[in-house]
Amino acid sequence: MKYEFEVAISFARSERGYARTIASIVEANGINVFLDEFFEPDLWGKNLVESLSDIYENKAKYCLRNTQKISSPFKKELILFFLNQDYAE
DSSP states (O other): OOOOOEEEEEEOOHHHHHHHHHHHHHHHHHHOOOOOOOOOOOOOHHHHHHHHIIIIIIIIIEEOOOOSOHHHHHHHHHHHEEEEEEEOO
């Protein structure tokens, strides 16, 4: 199955900085990532509940949710996981 995004990141407002860091690192390594602020113009005027649910559930191969619940030692491992995936499929 072909996905529009390899990774989509859903997060609490208080975790925006961390979500931005993950998205930037993943994107810098050539992985197509969805972070809402990267696509603001595309989301304007749309029903955000429907649009974001569609992205997280159908358009992304992986969805990282609830980043505030990820413990600090695991955050580095999570980034390494995405960087080590084979996206040649």
